[in-house]
Amino acid sequence: MSSPLDGRIRAAARAELETLLGDMPAGADNGSADRVTALEQAVASLTDSVSRLEARLNTLEKTAGQTEQDGRTSVRRTRKPASE
Secondary structure, three states: OOOHHHHHHHHHHHHHHHHHHHOOOHHHHHOOHHHHHHHHHHHHHHHHHHHHHHHHHHHHHHHHHHHHHHOOOOOOOOOOOOOO
């Protein structure tokens, strides 16, 4: 069973991949060296994205662990506009 966070990470990765594949040069469909270069760039970019997502996940896990250790959770409150 996958967690909601895992689903969001996968969705973000899919969106990034679609963006990268959509930005390939027009002549990259014929198996040429341009296609190889474009794919190498896409892989490098995805690797960077995965690294950033892993760093964010580690930070979130640390934060969640600290919150659990404190025994309290933070409550985010929003202010009502002055006009109400």
